[in-house]
Amino acid sequence: MRTAALHFASLLLAGVLTSAMAQGVRAVDEQNFPQIEAGRRIATEGDCAGCHTLDEKKPFAGGVVLQTPFGALIGSNITPDPETGIGTWSFADFKNALHTGRGKDGKRLYPAMPYPAFTKMTDRDVAALWVYMRSVSPIRNRIESNQLPFPFSIRLSLLGWNLLNFSEGRFKPDPSRSPEWNRGAYLVEGPGHCGTCHTAKTTTGADDSSQPLRGGVLQGWYAPDITGDNRKGLGGWSDDEIVAYLKTGANGRTVASGPMIEVVQKSTSNMPETDLRAMAAYLKQVRAPASSATPVAANDPGMVAGKAIYKDSCAACHKDDGTGQPQLFPRLAGSAVVQSDDPATLLRVVMAGTQGAYTKGAPTTPAMPSFAWRLNDQQVADVLTYVRNAWGNAAAPVDSTRAKDSRGAP
Ligand code: HEC
Ligand code: HEC
Ligand code: HEC
Numbered sequence: 199m200r201t202a203a204l205h206f207a208s209l210l211l212a213g214v215l216t217s218a219m220a221q222g223v224r225a226v227d228e229q230n231f232p233q234i235e236a237g238r239r240i241a242t243e244g245d246c247a248g249c250h251t252l253d254e255k256k257p258f259a260g261g262v263v264l265q266t267p268f269g270a271l272i273g274s275n276i277t278p279d280p281e282t283g284i285g286t287w288s289f290a291d292f293k294n295a296l297h298t299g300r301g302k303d304g305k306r307l308y309p310a311m312p313y314p315a316f317t318k319m320t321d322r323d324v325a326a327l328w329v330y331m332r333s334v335s336p337i338r339n340r341i342e343s344n345q346l347p348f349p350f351s352i353r354l355s356l357l358g359w360n361l362l363n364f365s366e367g368r369f370k371p372d373p374s375r376s377p378e379w380n381r382g383a384y385l386v387e388g389p390g391h392c393g394t395c396h397t398a399k400t401t402t403g404a405d406d407s408s409q410p411l412r413g414g415v416l417q418g419w420y421a422p423d424i425t426g427d428n429r430k431g432l433g434g435w436s437d438d439e440i441v442a443y444l445k446t447g448a449n450g451r452t453v454a455s456g457p458m459i460e461v462v463q464k465s466t467s468n469m470p471e472t473d474l475r476a477m478a479a480y481l482k483q484v485r486a487p488a489s490s491a492t493p494v495a496a497n498d499p500g501m502v503a504g505k506a507i508y509k510d511s512c513a514a515c516h517k518d519d520g521t522g523q524p525q526l527f528p529r530l531a532g533s534a535v536v537q538s539d540d541p542a543t544l545l546r547v548v549m550a551g552t553q554g555a556y557t558k559g560a561p562t563t564p565a566m567p568s569f570a571w572r573l574n575d576q577q578v579a580d581v582l583t584y585v586r587n588a589w590g591n592a593a594a595p596v597d598s599t600r601a602k603d604s605r606g607a608p
Contacts, residue, residue, distance in 0.1 A: 230329055237330025240323050243389035243473075244316065245465035249273035259283070259337040264310050265417050267403055269346035271310045279336035292328050293321070298366055299356075306356040308344070309364070314405065315391035318369040323389065363404035382480025385473055386411075390465070395421035395457060412486055413538060418604070419456040420543040422534045425486040429592075430534050432481055440478035441471065452528040452535065453564060455552040456543065491537070493592035494583060500595060504584025507577050511569065512585075520589045526564045531589035541596045544582050545604035548573075575601040 241247070250273040252261035260275035277283040284292065284302070291302040299313035300306060307313060319327075344351055369388050371380040386392045397405040398414045413423040413430070423431040432440060435451065442449040444466040447459060454462050466474065494501055509518070516522050520531035530536050535543055546552075551568035569578065578601040586593040 230333070233326050233329040234333045235330075236323075237326040237328070237333075239469075240319075240327045240389060241330055242465055242468045243385060244319075244327075244391070245461060246276070248460055248464050249311075250276050256337050256339065258331070258334055259339040260341040260343070261339065263345075266308075266310050266346075267399075268350045271308055272341055272343045272345060273311075274343045275337065275339045275341050276331060277334055277337045277339075278332055279338050282338050282340045283336060284331075285336055289325070289328050292331070293324050296324055296327075297368075299360065299364065306353045306360070308346075308353075308356065309359065309403070312391040312394050314364055315388060315394060317364075317366050318384070318388035320368060320384075359402060359404075363400075363402060376479075378476045378479050379483065381473065382476035382478070385477050386480055390477070392424065396424050409486075411481070411484055413540070415540055415542050416457065418542055418546055420535070420538050420540045421458070422538050422543070423486065424481050425484040426482045427486040429491070430537055430539070431486060432478075432534070434532060435482075437475060437478040437482070440481065441474045444469070444474045444477065445471070448525050450524040450529070451522075452533060453526075455547060455566075459553075491592040491594070493590075494587040494595050496588075498583075498595075500580045500583045501587060503577070504580035504582070505588070507573065507581040508584050508588075511572070512581065515566075520585065520591075530585050531591060533591075536585055537591050537593040539594070541582060541586070541593075541600065542604070544586075545578070545596070545601060548578055548582065549601075549604055570605060575599075575605075 247257065249262045249264060250258045250260055252273075253259070258275070258277045259279075260273050262273040264271045264273065275283040278285040280286050287302050295301045295307060295311070296313060296316040296319060298317070299309065299311070344353070349355060369384045372383070375383075393405050393411055395416050396411045396414055397407075398409055398412065400406050411423065411425050412427075414421050425431040426433045428434055435443075435449075439449045439451060443452070443454065444462065446467065447454040447462040496502075515527040516530050517527075520529065522529040528535075538544075547566055549568065549570040551566050553565045573581065575598040579596045579598040582601075583595040585591065586596070
């Protein structure tokens with residue numbers, strides 16, 4: 199009896215300990231608690247864990263590999279461990295890393311660490327973030343973040359990059375807009391660094407500032423246009439639909455896949471709803487020049503072949519009329535992803551299949567099967583040309599070479 203009670207008590211204790219450990223928080227410092235909490239929220243907004251936490255049991259100990267067009271970089275250990283983390287850093291070092299891309303002793307950081315966006319973060323947010331980062335458990339884990347080949351491995355090369363591409367500066371609110379719009383703009387442009395994926399890149403890998411948030415390619419995925427554009431962007435989405443997507447990874451139109459799953463799981467699903475609403479309000483007002491496209495004719499041979507393949511292989515889930523099944527099978531009619539200029543995501547989803555995001559709000563995860571083994575390159579191209587141009591959709595056809603190249607993509 200006593201042993202059973204004891205056993206129960208130790209189980210309880212173990213549970214409390216593991217949950218505290220899982221959050222990576224050291225003994226709670228009561229005085230700093232409100233600031234630690236504020237900092238934790240900012241770490242969520244900035245998705246610091248996305249690139250700095252490989253193993254959930256070792257929060258912020260680094261190790262996440264980031265593939266860039268120039269080679270691999272690894273998220274550093276940013277726990278307060280003095281030898282392998284940032285334990286010996288001062289607040290000024292930390293603030294510099296976020297605001298200027300210069301780490302301790304002036305070390306130039308690669309922009310895979312999104313300081314070009316973090317530079318917009320307020321001093322207050324960075325200060326709270328610092329208090330939080332000091333409160334997480336120090337973990338010994340040596341990381342050599344720079345895995346780039348020569349000459350990119352030379353940090354001095356970043357001097358030129360920064361001169362060309364980086365301008366330091368805090369977010370400036372627009373007094374003619376509502377507080378909600380300004381909050382949304384701050385989150386999207388600053389800590390949320392949404393443009394890191396959703397903005398096309400220049401040849402040197404910087405955000406192409408002439409087309410903000412109008413879609414970009416990363417590691418074989420296409421992060422679609424998230425401006426207010428009616429055809430390719432979020433113009434047709436209601437605020438509620440955007441909020442549901444960011445909160446749960448799914449809404450009546452689509453289900454998140456690829457790198458957006460991580461963003462939803464680690465960042466947006468843990469943000470307060472008011473912030474998600476603010477981002478939705480802002481995104482819908484980001485203007486883009488009106489885009490138009492002429493659909494491929496229904497009697498085009500590719501369209502005819504594609505329609506037959508669609509009926510056979512896809513309609514069971516996505517429906518004959520492309521309307522899908524809310525929360526389960528994405529709607530393809532009117533979908534921005536489907537009509538994106540670059541079909542990278544489509545090719546990838548059809549070839550490799552995908553699994554939807556798992557979040558508290560949407561605990562079942564529907565899966566899209568892989569078709570790489572069932573359809574040849576021409577068939578994949580045809581079925582995609584069809585879905586891009588059926589039911590009122592309009593976008594450039596997909597050719598079989600592109601389908602071939604996407605086989606076995608990482
Ligand atoms: C998209 C990925 C990504 C995100 C998100 C990210 N980082 Fe980083 N971070 C990196 C990479 C990669 C490096 C290493 C860069 C280098 O070696 O030049 C780095 C380096 C750092 C460093 C310097 C460490 C050192 O030892 O020099 C600090 C501090 C840091 N990040 C803090 C943060 C904080 C705080 C957040 C959240 C607000 C964050 N990072 C979000 C990728 C990211
Ligand atoms: C690491 C890269 C990455 C980051 C950072 C990122 N996204 Fe995404 N996002 C994607 C990809 C890839 C997709 C396409 C997913 C798909 O096809 O299912 C996507 C899809 C979306 C969609 C759905 C668009 C549609 O038409 O289906 C929305 C909305 C969105 N992201 C908003 C955001 C917001 C807001 C942020 C910043 C808080 C953000 N994303 C940050 C990669 C990213
Ligand atoms: C067994 C059901 C099923 C079948 C059959 C199926 N899909 Fe899917 N499809 C899904 C699910 C579930 C998703 C969402 C998965 C995710 O995003 O992780 C999806 C996602 C997609 C997407 C991405 C949409 C977006 O908004 O991100 C496209 C495009 C797509 N499917 C096209 C097709 C095509 C073309 C076929 C036939 C060759 C097909 N699907 C067959 C279930 C299915």
